[in-house]
Amino acid sequence: MAEILVVAEHRKQGLADISLEMLTKGRQLADRASGELLAVLIGKDVSRYAPQLAQWADKVLAVKNDKLEQSLAEPYQKTLSPIIKERKPKLVLIGHSSFGMDLAPALAVELGAPLATDCTNIAMKNGVVTVTRSIYNGKVNAVYSLAPSETVIVTGRPGEFPVEEGQQRGSVEEIDYPLEEEIDYKRLEGYIEPEVSEVDITQAEVLVSVGRGIKDKGNIEIAEELARALGGVVACSRPVVDYGWLPSGYQVGLSGKTVKPKLYLAIGISGAFQHMVGIRGSKMIIAINKDVKAPIFTVADYGIVDDIFKVVPILTQKINELKG
Amino acid sequence: MVLADYKYKDIIHRCFRCGYCKFPTDWMDVNNCPAYARFRMESYSCGGRLWLIRAWLDGKIDWTDHLAQIVFSCVACKNCAEKCPLNFSDNIVDMITAAKSEMVERGSIPSAVKNFLENIQRQGNPYGDARIKRGEWVEGTGIKQYEGQEFLYYVGCVGSYDTRAKETAKTLGEVLLKAGVSFGVLGNEENCDGNEVNKLGEESLFQMLAEENIQKFKDLGVRKIVTLSPHSYNAIKNDYPKFDGSFEVFHYTQLFQDLIKGGRLNVSGGLNARVTYHDPCFLGRWNKEYDAPREVLNAIPGIELAEMERNREATLCCGGGGGNFYTDFLGGSETNPARIRIREAYATGASAVAVACPNCMTMLEDAVKAEGLEEKLKIRDISEIVGEACLVKRD
């Protein structure tokens, strides 16, 4: 009978959301295939998280390793591969996170297992796993099938698998970290928390967010003027930080901050998923972009398809007029 | 490159920084260098820029983003060359362009300039829009593809892609049709003329564009070219001959002048308005054409031409030259030269600013909005004014 294994990931602040998303999906697939769902978690006092995982999983394998503050690829790979080799799960689910990106491909090679990453949908029909991936800047969906084999590995895109509360009361098995030898070729030196920017964009009620379309640092002014008119603050997408136009503290998205403003006004942002993940919580999203096919319009409530340098200054002025 | 290899090593230190380059002809205002007007620091004046370039090539200061910004904030409006009293004045813009070239060769240029040039490398236009969209503006007009007509109507990147300038490109085409001029366009086959690329110091890319365009023109048997943009006009007229491409090129205002004289373009429809005219640098200072646009306007009954304080050789550039209509190093402030210019235009009591360049059009359109004057002051291309005089009122 088919077994699905979810690799749970934890950070200092607790279980990663993506793990719950994977568990949710894993549960659905397991039920449909009337299979079992196994969750594996490795690290310091993992027993703390086990009960939570057991809400979805039939069985939680909690591997205790006090050295492991949070999920790291190498120790996970060393622990997982023997477990997988032994239990031969049909499907291994991992989140397509910074952790999953580090782990999954190496693990797949070690196991000789087919791998599909960053999937937006996962299906399992009579043993064959097919996945959907969003490619070409979100403009195309591609369906792939993974060659039938002992085990296949799939990583799921964050935010694509909404969490549903689990009803399971799975059993928990705690084991000690099997291997003790140091990993000397790759030393963890620590973590740096993101710099705190002068304005905290996570607290702002109105965000005027600029993307690559702003073209140059000097042009951010037009967004600042609009933000001022709306009593909000400026934020941005990744390229703007990459170009050094704004400090990283202003970045919204997966590798930046997750925001939940009343209004999120996206200027010249095409809407790569890494960005979209960060704005889902916004009450209202408005996008101004000259590319009608820009993915941002699929999450926005209102949109204007035009040159931002034409629209934004007028918008600012109209708003100031309305404020009287 | 070190100073010793710099083409202008023997003259760049001869700038005394006396400051004439900052002024218009009559010295009424120290702000006739667009970059200096915007930033008001000596580093952004023409002289300051030259001294900094020399210091950089001489290893006295390092390359920084800020230095690149200063160098690329020169929009090649040629005011400095016009006003400098010393005998190397003709080379001033070249000295700055050569420094841009060096930065281009080293690959260290502002990201906006990098995007500008890469977009042209890839898509043949600074916006990075698809090549196959270049001819979209033609749709719904009677304008034909070029196939040996008398004139090639060369539109240029701004006229082909900018939402506002596309209307101008259309109107000009319709006026030419109305005047019975035999002409055609290249549509998606048109490529960037390279004038800005050249002024941004990307010499080899410019050469490639020029040679490709020249070859294309020759293959199609083009002899006469009429351009919408003075920038295209400048490149084709003054630079293409260096690559063995000699064509009879007109800016459309020059063609209008002939058509009106020859009675083929009837503007008697007239139009009542007080209009001021903004000289584009690449028509005026670069090509000494100050009269054709004014004569065209004066030929239209009911148009009263009101000159701004700074006109002809003394014109204040809109800041749209040297690729700055895209890179916009001079924007984001009320001292943006385009906004200064709009305030100057408004002071003439005119209800419209007549322009003869799509770059000026887009720069001044944004500026008039930023000044909140769009109700009081319209930005109209001369082709549109002529169009209204000859198209709207049909017999």
Place this chain on the structure above:
Amino acid sequence: MDSIYKSLAEIVGEGYVSNQPEELFIYSYDLGTTEPHRPDYAVAPRTTEEVQEIVKLANKEKIPIAPLGGGLSLAGLAVPLRGGIALDLKRMDSIIEVNERARYVVVECGVSQGQLSSYLEKHHPNLRHSEPGAPPQATIAGNIAIHGQGDLAQPYGFNSDMVNGLEVVLPTGEVCKFGSCSISPNWFTLHPLPDLGLFLGWSGTTGIITKLSLKLYPSKKIKGVEQFVVEDEELVPEIVYKITHTEMADDIVAFSQAIPPMTSGLHHINILMTADSEKELEFKTGLFWDDILREYIRNGDGGFLNLSSAMKAGLTRRPQVSKASDWKKGGGFEYVGAIMPVETYPECYRRGVEISLRHDIPYTVLGRIIGRSHAMMFSWTYAFNRADPESIRQAREALHESDDLALELGGTIWKPGIYGQKLVMERMDPNTLKLMKKVKELLDPNGIMNPGNWEVS
């Protein structure tokens, strides 16, 4: 971020303050031979209030301020010798008021000579100011802060004698007004209030002039010029004396230069006149041809050049940048301008030629008459090649020798650089020197205003 930078940005706005290498480089140089000195900040204020805030900050932080107008003194007076803030005042460029009838103009300190000339020409064609022989971006305030003179020096004296009122930000941040403007809205006279002449000629070491009222003079419709040439320099003083006696000339300038060679060694005396009618001009011209200078022509000692109308136009046009700046194909020249008795002209000329020869620089000397032969501004000009350190060194030596010469011949140095200031203070009577010191300490307790200049040890 640098807290001083931050405070400066709060005062003038991000865009008008810089601590980046490019601005610091540019503001560390002036156009002459002075060694560069790097400021820590370049700041361009727009209002008197901003200037006050900056000065207060500088006092709190004990950082120097070097104020800068057109930056054309050439003598290094605007070079921030002790670092600190390079204060570029060119943004303060409003022409506030022209009083047509009382013939004065009130300007902000950043208003340039060119801007004022062109403004008067357009809007008040009957008025002119005494325009110095400097490029148009030289500022009115900078010029009076160093006792400059212009093309009306002969009838009316130094430009600093034409000041009708001043607004000054003291080195401690207070604003003071001097003259009628301190008690009424009118800026028509500096007198007869108690004389506090503490700012003119101090080269920005006692405060920052933010506004001033300058006397304007009748601008007649036509300009005329005659050029009298003599071979014997000894004749120049008496010729000038006779010309000034007529009170018919505006500007009188005697000069001699090595280039072009054919006129090298000759002395040209330019007599500029203005008139409201051809008749008036003919009368004035006739006076010089037929009466005043007739004997010299008769004796074959000299004669008037037959100037073509083009040449006349050239000579009456507004000042152009001195071509001497490029004689060494090196974009540089500096001069010592000394205020001398007119009778020293011959000696000034001869010794100037020697100095130039010693340093292999084509000689250029010029005397502009101030008042009715009361004095002349005599300049020894030395071109150099900015790209050649040796050439700069030569020019610097020549300049120092000329400073020495000016004092040796009993004159005083106008807008002296550090070297000249030392020479002057060495000779100054000790009590005056003491008073200077006291005044400076009183006004500028923290010594932040353009330090390095006029420092009494």
Place this chain on the structure above:
Amino acid sequence: MDIVVAIKQVLDTSEAVDVVEIDASGKDIKKGALISRINDWDEYALEEAVQLKQKLGGTVTAVTVGPGEWDDTLRRALAMGADRAIRIDEDAAAMDSCVVARVLTALISRLSYDLIMFGAQSEDLGSGQLGPMVAEMLGIPHATLVVSLQVQEGEARVSRELEGGVLELYTLKLPALLTIQTGINRPRYVSFASIKKARDKELKVMSLGELGLSREALTPMVKLEKLELTPAGKRAELISGSAEEAAANLATILKNSGVILSG
């Protein structure tokens, strides 16, 4: 310091270009209007490698698996400062990541390297698998999503970018493989002249055979079934009209939604 950088050429489907269409096969997009260019991430990897070489000396070799057209991108890499380029003449589209990884591994294992760099992912397919796979196959340590890098005494100190902007700091023994995240540097502009100049640098083309591989032995485990354009799904309500009209209408919408508080 010998550095190998694996790069690929992609079709520019970024926002300015809204002309993506599926071809007849249903398994690929129409190349027609689309422009090829170097994968964004790979450009950062190359820049990082070239800067490292300029600091420490050594060589930079750019490698790829792809068809002849991809030489343009390799030339660009050479123009950026790579010393030589090697292309395995195969259509990578017919392979899955694992197969491409095996080919690259076979190639790289024949080269001398202290450091191997990949872009963290590709713009077009974005699976981000190649780097870690090659590392695993070569048996060397790896780190993905690297946003800063220093190399000293046979070690690489890197920081990885985690969610929420947290950085994870590692020291890796060389040789190691890093996948580079955008923003680690500012890729230089590649002038037209430098591309011309790079023409005489070595650009080697190799076949699978020369690597001791054969197509037959390289069966993909992940198979593309079909492509379809992303369904519009929930679309924003587009506000039409001129820039002025649209802006005015939007302002009103904002007012009605209570975001703008008149005062």
